[in-house]
Amino acid sequence: xxxxxxxxxxxxxxxxxxxxxxxxxxxxxxxxxxxxxxxxxxxxxxxxxxxxxxxxxxxxxxxxxxxxxxxxxxxxxxxxxxxxxxxxxxxxxxxxxxxxxxxxxxxxxxxxxxxxxxxxxxxxxxxxxxxxxxxxxxxxxxxxxxxxxxxxxxxxxxxxxxxxxxxxxxxxxxxxxxxxxxxxxxxxxxxxxxxxxxxxxxxxxxxxxxxxxxxxxxxxxxxxxxxxxxxxxxxxxxxxxxxxxxxxxxxxxxxxxxxxxxxxxxxxxxxxxxxxxxxxxxxxxxxxxxxxxxxxxxxxxxxxxxxxxxxxxxxxxxxxxxxxxxxxxxxxxxxxxxxxxxxxxxxxxxxxxxxxxxxxxxxxxxxxxxxxxxxxxxxxxxxxxxxxxxxxxxxxxxxxxxxxxxxxxxxxxxxxxxxxxxxxxxxxxxxxxxxxxxxxxxxxxxxxxxxxxxxxxxxxxxxxxxxxxxxxxxxxxxxxxxxxxxxxxxxxxxxxxxxxxxxxxxxxxxxxxxxxxxxx
Amino acid sequence: xxxxxxxxxxxxxxxxxxxxxxxxxxxxxxxxxxxxxxxxxxxxxxxxxxxxxxxxxxxxxxxxxxxxxxxxxxxxxxxxxxxxxxxxxxxxxxxxxxxxxxxxxxxxxxxxxxxxxxxxxxxxxxxxxxxxxxxxxxxxxxxxxxxxxxxxxxxxxxxxxxxxxxxxxxxxxxxxxxxxxxxxxxxxxxxxxxxxxxxxxxxxxxxxxxxxxxxxxxxxxxxxxxxxxxxxxxxxxxxxxxxxxxxxxxxxxxxxxxxxxxxxxxxxxxxxxxxxxxxxxxxxxxxxxxxxxxxxxxxxxxxxxxxxxxxxxxxxxxxxxxxxxxxxxxxxxxxxxxxxxxxxxxxxx
Numbered sequence: 050x051x052x053x054x055x056x057x058x059x060x061x062x063x064x065x066x067x068x069x070x071x072x073x074x075x076x077x078x079x080x081x082x083x084x085x086x087x088x089x090x091x092x093x094x095x096x097x098x099x100x101x102x103x104x105x106x107x108x109x110x111x112x113x114x115x116x117x118x119x120x121x122x123x124x125x126x127x128x129x130x131x132x133x134x135x136x137x138x139x140x141x142x143x144x145x146x147x148x149x150x151x152x153x154x155x156x157x158x159x160x161x162x163x164x165x166x167x168x169x170x171x172x173x174x175x176x177x178x179x180x181x182x183x184x185x186x187x188x189x190x191x192x193x194x195x196x197x198x199x200x201x202x203x204x205x206x207x208x209x210x211x212x213x214x215x216x217x218x219x220x221x222x223x224x225x226x227x228x229x230x231x232x233x234x235x236x237x238x239x240x241x242x243x244x245x246x247x248x249x250x251x252x253x254x255x256x257x258x259x260x261x262x263x264x265x266x267x268x269x270x271x272x273x274x275x276x277x278x279x280x281x282x283x284x285x286x287x288x289x290x291x292x293x294x295x296x297x298x299x300x301x302x303x304x305x306x307x308x309x310x311x312x313x314x315x316x317x318x319x320x321x322x323x324x325x326x327x328x329x330x331x332x333x334x335x336x337x338x339x340x341x342x343x344x345x346x347x348x349x350x351x352x353x354x355x356x357x358x359x360x361x362x363x364x365x366x367x368x369x370x371x372x373x374x375x376x377x378x379x380x381x382x383x384x385x386x387x388x389x390x391x392x393x394x395x396x397x398x399x400x401x402x403x404x405x406x407x408x409x410x411x412x413x414x415x416x417x418x419x420x421x422x423x424x425x426x427x428x429x430x431x432x433x434x435x436x437x438x439x440x441x442x443x444x445x446x447x448x449x450x451x452x453x454x455x456x457x458x459x460x461x462x463x464x465x466x467x468x469x470x471x472x473x474x475x476x477x478x479x480x481x482x483x484x485x486x487x488x489x490x491x492x493x494x495x496x497x498x499x500x501x502x503x504x505x506x507x508x509x510x511x512x513x514x515x516x517x518x519x520x521x522x523x524x525x526x527x528x529x530x531x532x533x534x535x536x537x538x539x540x541x542x543x544x545x546x547x548x549x550x551x552x553x554x555x556x557x558x559x560x561x562x563x564x565x566x567x568x569x
Numbered sequence: 570x571x572x573x574x575x576x577x578x579x580x581x582x583x584x585x586x587x588x589x590x591x592x593x594x595x596x597x598x599x600x601x602x603x604x605x606x607x608x609x610x611x612x613x614x615x616x617x618x619x620x621x622x623x624x625x626x627x628x629x630x631x632x633x634x635x636x637x638x639x640x641x642x643x644x645x646x647x648x649x650x651x652x653x654x655x656x657x658x659x660x661x662x663x664x665x666x667x668x669x670x671x672x673x674x675x676x677x678x679x680x681x682x683x684x685x686x687x688x689x690x691x692x693x694x695x696x697x698x699x700x701x702x703x704x705x706x707x708x709x710x711x712x713x714x715x716x717x718x719x720x721x722x723x724x725x726x727x728x729x730x731x732x733x734x735x736x737x738x739x740x741x742x743x744x745x746x747x748x749x750x751x752x753x754x755x756x757x758x759x760x761x762x763x764x765x766x767x768x769x770x771x772x773x774x775x776x777x778x779x780x781x782x783x784x785x786x787x788x789x790x791x792x793x794x795x796x797x798x799x800x801x802x803x804x805x806x807x808x809x810x811x812x813x814x815x816x817x818x819x820x821x822x823x824x825x826x827x828x829x830x831x832x833x834x835x836x837x838x839x840x841x842x843x844x845x846x847x848x849x850x851x852x853x854x855x856x857x858x859x860x861x862x863x864x865x866x867x868x869x870x871x872x873x874x875x876x877x878x879x880x881x882x883x884x885x886x887x888x889x890x891x892x893x894x895x896x897x898x899x900x901x902x903x904x905x906x907x908x909x910x911x912x913x914x915x916x917x918x
Binding site: 081087088094095096167168170171172227228229230231232235250251252253254278279280281282284285288289291292293294414443444445446447448449452463466472476483486489490 | 598599600601604605606607608609610611612613614615618619622623647649650651652653661717720721724725726750751752753754755756859860861862864868869872874875876877
């Protein structure tokens with residue numbers, strides 16, 4: 050009944066005053082991020098900003114909860130039919146911004162478009178197809194048994210197939226995904242999400258308005274209008290919040306955490322993140338790195354806790370492995386092993402008591418305090434007689450160098466798109482293979498086919514407990530062999546005025562569910 | 570006059586040619602534009618395909634010739650990030666920068682002339698000494714520091730509790746030194762007046778003006794001391810000259826001597842310097858715009874560099890080169906108007 054009434058009120062409001070908000074969504078939110086979405090086409094780029102936009106203007110089939118579980122959104126329910134097939138039931142009566150109704154036709158259209166997208170096709174590679182049963186029932190089929198099917202379903206935000214079909218006035222396909230140059234989809238949008246884009250000046254501001262016919266009438270969200278301004282400069286973003294110019298900012302730089310905590314009108318929310326920051330040791334460039342003892346010595350020489358406390362100001366969780374807590378591969382028994390005496394001992398055993406000289410590279414504007422972290426690691430290595438010739442570069446120049454493996458130790462930060470441990474191994478520790486693309490970012494050239502085989506085996510194991518055990522074993526073996534030097538998981542921080550209840554809508558993936566945001 | 574303009578136009582073309590060649594030559598050092606266009610997990614194959622599409626795999630010479638061919642037809646390429654023609658992107662951002670420069674220039678003109686003249690006429694007055702002292706300090710403070718201090722004082726506000734609050738004077742001092750804040754600290758705000766084309770103005774509403782004040786003041790802060798000192802020095806020199814003494818001896822009123830005869834000749838070198846400085850100010854806006862998130866070309870350029878948006882970088886440099894040449898030309902023309910003895914084309918060969 051309630052649904053019916055709201056729907057009625059909604060349509061009445063739509064009929065009389067198109068710009069009116071639905072009855073209870075009247076608050077305005079001004080927010081400042083470090084960047085605004087580069088496009089309105091959510092399949093054009095896989096990035097944090099675009100996922101944030103996706104959650105504001107579209108809805109996924111299922112979405113992550115705070116504790117890394119999944120909850121139903123547009124998919125009402127699902128069941129695994131066999132190892133390779135999951136059947137989904139779509140929510141009925143969901144409207145797109147254009148007024149069209151959501152059916153499996155739209156899901157099919159979206160799925161096929163994702164398989165075309167340069168950025169998303171890798172994630173959807175395990176899928177062999179989609180079977181449409183009826184208007185509200187469909188099955189996702191994978192070519193091998195695939196345990197991460199639901200994780201991947203969080204990336205399916207159904208697009209309005211009617212809206213994105215056909216040709217524009219100048220004869221271009223409306224569903225084209227264009228990486229450069231303007232396209233219909235990069236400037237127009239119709240989703241099922243809580244907000245529509247009403248105005249957009251790239252790099253200056255984006256305005257969102259609450260969608261009157263939003264399906265989720267249970268949502269407590271009461272924000273009717275959102276103005277998002279990109280403010281790149283950290284200081285300016287914080288000032289904008291402290292001066293009352295905006296209500297909500299992210300990210301918050303570590304140096305300003307205290308300033309915000311001390312301000313009586315603002316609140317700070319921090320969370321341990323899932324992005325691992327680590328160093329690779331290139332075995333192809335440095336003979337000594339082939340020796341596990343040397344790698345282990347470095348692992349013992351690096352003081353992750355010191356870096357997290359001194360350089361990151363407590364704004365990082367020291368890491369001894371890649372998988373953060375909550376991931377299947379997270380192995381509780383792996384602990385930090387900072388011990389200089391032990392490290393020196395290991396260097397001696399390896400026959401490198403007198404040390405050697407290496408080169409190191411790190412970006413200086415990609416991760417939080419990246420250049421300072423690199424300097425600290427270089428200083429730590431000096432204590433076991435490894436002389437480091439460090440060079441830090443802006444990210445635009447760093448990545449080409451990274452692709453060339455231009456230094457003996459290189460820094461990288463990695464967030465698993467699938468929110469799953471296997472993604473770390475596939476990109477960072479698999480034997481590099483240009484043909485298959487595995488180990489694409491393995492700048493250490495570390496290669497252990499046994500571990501790779503174990504990950505592959507885990508990837509087709511649909512019994513999640515067994516799978517977790519396998520992934521934890523992988524993490525253990527990488528730890529024992531000191532395949533890389535993990536440093537920390539970068540924390541996340543958001544800040545807002547006290548009347549903006551951000552805490553309940555925040556999550557470790559860093560896309561706040563702003564549709565459910567309550568402003569008092 | 571015509572010969573002068575022709576000479577200047579050809580100069581401008583040469584400048585832009587040189588800039589475009591240099592910009593093209595350094596683009597390899599600017600990084601890989603693909604990094605900003607695709608996610609981390611996109612395979613090398615896919616990247617290669619996009620590079621091929623964008624023509625990034627062609628040799629530098631081929632790329633330059635293609636660019637130059639298009640440029641001759643007025644097309645400076647598409648920005649990777651904005652997915653629009655670069656000139657359109659610059660046209661959208663330029664009004665914000667020009668308004669900032671106009672705002673700063675107004676502050677400079679209306680403050681530097683009276684202060685400079687006063688300091689020249691009454692060099693011994695304590696107020697003159699105060700102004701000169703402040704200007705020395707002002708010239709040595711970097712613009713971003715000024716900006717941050719302004720934001721802290723007038724946007725966020727400071728509460729001073731340094732003095733004992735239980736005494737009357739202490740409370741008074743505390744209150745006098747504390748500020749409320751409340752001034753906008755970023756962007757251009759919502760109250761913009763649309764003038765024409767891509768030009769939206771901050772000058773016509775109270776809300777718009779309030780957004781303009783802090784950025785203009787910080788931008789003006791670097792040039793203002795320079796102009797005060799320049800006007801003072803020039804004016805003092807002019808006041809020593811024979812014709813001024815003669816005018817005084819003739820019994821003309823001090824006001825007429827100072828403001829009509831002396832000031833006019835004082836302004837000649839000031840206009841020359843001013844023209845060049847306005848050009849430089851367009852460049853200085855990069856810092857001011859960054860701190861205030863002012864959506865002008867300076868901020869746009871800085872972000873284009875971090876994104877390796879090479880077409881936009883090249884187009885910006887060429888447009889700025891053009892602005893420099895144009896302002897210098899205008900300055901020379903005005904100079905000719907103020908002082909008719911100056912010949913534009915210089916000596917005849």
